[in-house]
Amino acid sequence: MPDSPVLDHHSPYETPLHRDESAIAGMWLFLASEALLFGGLFLVCLIYSHTRSAGWAEGVRHTNLVIGGVNTMILITSGAVYTMAVEAGKRGDNRRVVRAGLGAAALGVAFLVLKGVEWALEFREHLFPGPDFALHGPDAGAAELFYSFYFLATFLHGMHMVVGIGLILWICRKARHGIFGPAWNTPVDIVGLYWSFVDLVWMLLFPLLYLLGRA
Amino acid sequence: MTWLPEASAHAMRIDILLTGLVIISLAVLGLVFGLMLLNVLRFRAGRTTVADHVAARHKSWGFEIAWTSATLAIFFGLFLWATQLYVVGFRPPAGAIQIYVTGKQWMWKVQYPGGQREINALHVPVGRPVQLLLTSEDVIHDFSIPVLRIKHDVLPGRYQSLWFTADRTGSFRFYCTQFCGLAHSRMTGMLTILNAADYAGWLNSTPATGSLVQTGEALFIRNGCSGCHASSRYAPDATDTSRAPSVVGLYGSRVTLADGHAVVADAAFLHDAIVDPPRRSGASYATEMPSFRGVLAEDDLAALVAYLQTLSPSIPQDAGSSSNAAGAGN
Amino acid sequence: MARIATCWTMLVLLLAAELVAARAGLGAVVCVLAVLMVLVIVLGFMQILRAPPLAIIFALGGLFWLAILLALGSLDSFTRTTVPVHDTAPYAPAVR
């Protein structure tokens, strides 16, 4: 990732624009790769929610819809707020980048805190798969499969959130030194792509974990 | 080294397919190596004038389309041929003898419709379709019978089916071919294909469910004894004593204990050894045997000892002369 | 600024619609709404149409391979007939 508006003499690029376009394209390629990372999880979900639908739905019914819904709202808002930082970066308004960035990061932290509360509740209810799993009956096995999926999916998404928050804070630190301008704001853009992607994954996970099969 | 026999009509059809593949492969290999050699001989540097580069470049389309479509056509033919032989495996004939095979680290347990059981051995009659219903108690195994050219993975939690009609008698090996842990290479056994009369005789002479010996064998497996003690005469690991002494031929043999004196391993010795494992002199094993005091009831111990006695067929014993003969409980 | 606000509103509305559809038990509708939300994010927040053309190629490529993974990966599970082993397995040990 480029770290300054000017090209040094070893840079492989001819012009700064050429460099910035390459960086953005590279980020999209990385996101395509990330999509397949989550793709493996979606495949697991796709298969079990059909072949073991009864127990899977039972698992869905035991997730905490209130916290899940609030968290979805938080992420939508956080994504929107960070997109404002991207817009501010394009104008070269470094102070707004910092403010919007910190806002988005704070919302991200709120998401993680709520997620933690949700996990704690689930642990207390013995919803973590294992010998003392709370649900019983013929479909309990599939419900445990669901909770294995649930915990891993939320963990993986949470890890992406942590990385994303770290990246946003890094952007804020850079912006405080006022280095972004209309000519060069690629890092703000790239982190925005990543943050929106984390958002996007949650928009898919939310129905899979909380909605499909609930009624 | 003898060439692998074909013990079924299906095996023969597979061999014909393989022969076809070998012939095609040899033809292609001959072509590739031949052309390479010819090119090297004919066009070595200094032997020819430099070729006309430009002319050679634009004539390639005809060749490309020719060899692409030729390979495609050959491959599609092969695909159809091989698929039609594979589909057969999914259609077991009605009226096949159904034999249940259970894989477990690291043995094969076989049960017949009449209740007969054996370990690491499979007896089938010649000329009649046999369907094996395979499952596993732990990890994924694979039941492979090379002479029949068939194999199938054995998964925990569900049945897989493997069927065949053997057409010659004899004894052949079967293997576990899916890596299943420590003693994977010892998870093999013998397939014995018998003619109809011998098969009937074998079924009659093999004890069915409920005999003391069979109870003992089940206990021997379920309590984990078989994990360390080699117990099968069929498996190639019959002499593996790295973890614990083999119990094949143990009954009636002389055992030297840690304190130096030797005893004959009779029924009482076996009984006490299970409850309170003795130390042997000069022996070091990878595992140490726990005491089974309180774990096994006396009737369990009796059954175990009865089973162990069958593993020393040459020694006269109270419970029949071999595992194939009727056990004490009958 | 207006663009962001519009997108945010659309996302919130879609989320509400999702919840309603889920309550009504319309699974397919929920899936469609989720895909719409993804589209809003990709077009509105990530502005893929204003990214270099290369980015669009990469995104479509990722989508294509994701489709392969999901389609061929689930092919086996959806066409398989499984005979489960129940507790009454024929090799139930003779004792206990």
Place this chain on the structure above:
Amino acid sequence: MSGTPSPAVQQRSYLWQDGTLRSWLLTRDHKRIGLLYLGSITAFFVLGSIGAALVRLQLLEPTGAILSDATYNRMFTMHGVVMVWLFLVPSIPVTLGNFLVPLMLGARDLAFPRLNLLSWYLFVASGLLVVYGLFRGGLETGWTFYTPLSSEYTQGRVLPVVLGVFLNGFSSIATGVNFIVSIHQLRAPGMTWYRLPLMLWALYATSVIFVLATPVLAITLLLLAFEHLFRVGVFDPTLGGDPLLFQQLFWFYSHPAVYIMILPGMGVVSEIVSTFSHKPVFGYRFVAWSSVSIAAIGFIVWGHHMFVAGTSLYSAIVFSMFSFFVSVPSAIKVFNWLGTMHGGSIRLDAPMLYAMGFIGLFTVGGLTGLFLASLASDVHLTQTYFVVAHFHYIMVGGMVSAYFGGLHYWWPKITGRMYPEIWGRVAAALIFFGFNLTFFPQFILGYEGMPRRYATYPAQFQVLNVLSSAGAGILAVAYLLPLIYFTWSLFRGAQAPDNPWGATGLEWQTASPPPVENFAETPVVTTDAYDYAARDGRADAARVDEGAPHA
């Protein structure tokens, strides 16, 4: 034989400018990163070979000659894991690829130089984790980590090994992203797609697999780690989970990974065959697009690893058909290489010997692949030594030959020194012979039914196993030779000219070894790749300028 290079060369070369350790470890120069990779994967190659040597020694006797069952299982697991992830997958892309991609493009560096360095550190960290796991406790699951053996029935060090392979994946993804963006964005003026050297087409296709398949491996391993850690998870059969789902996900990566390993080899061979035939590659566009189609079709054939695993009939038929399709582009390549040689002016230097070895052995590997793509014969042959022989023909006979061929071919460019030609040819011949002696008997063993991963085996298989082990001994010596003479040439080899082979690529138009900035001025490409007429014309013109008689 001359001593140290002249001061002028030293000053400009990437090797000598600022030779401190720090400058190497923090370098962003793709050429130096390539060399860092070269050093690390050589170490892992040696480690993996030791595993192979122990395995072959063990199999000298039916009851197992030297190792216990447990140690044997750990050794073949170690051999598999180290060779696949720490040698074969990275080999050509990260060493030759890193070195050559910018040079062939006419660029100063890769698109993301710092990402490139990061990928090396990730690779080293992953290698250390894997080695830690394999030697402190060991792992006995085979490199395929099938559940539930790996998750619930092993005491082995699953977590560090799996975490290592996971990290290794991110190193691969970083490399892939870097290559793809570089090839799209950093082509020199005039370097159109159809003027790219075929090596770059191959590396581009490889990178696509890196980027799109590796993440699926990562998530699979994560699911496995979860299951191993908590003894419960999505593949757990006791919950009604499907252990085959692990295999689906695993092979979604691991089959394309086979093409990660072989495609760069094909690229190298295309370069070498063209250079040493002094003739453009026959059917350039077909070879180029066959790389891309191998990468694409390679994604839809993974199910052929599971024909006896208990998948559905439909799935088996679909995957078998696709598997036949994927061999068509490979066949196209082989015929085109032969077409390239036809009518050329062939020199049999060491790189060409390796390339011809590749063509022959890869053909054997590819043809035996047909036996395994055919459903009915696969049932008999899969999970036996036939499979072992088949993929070693592709991976070792093909891929490692190409890797060595490429190393010999570009060694003068990388180091500025020539390797001893006689020894290069001897090693190439010895590798070919030793390899066939090692692995051909295994085809027969497999047909006879000997299962793979067996620490002990029935006595009837001993003769062929002894032959195979003898071949492995020869192969070991043959692999040591290049290690020795390459090291020797670093100090005593003759100074390499800029273009020792009379090749056409841009990398040959700069100095040997190249200067830090690769090219004194950005090259402009005016001709197709492999345009020997243009190159010879330029060379003739240069000779005329110098007053030499026109040939």
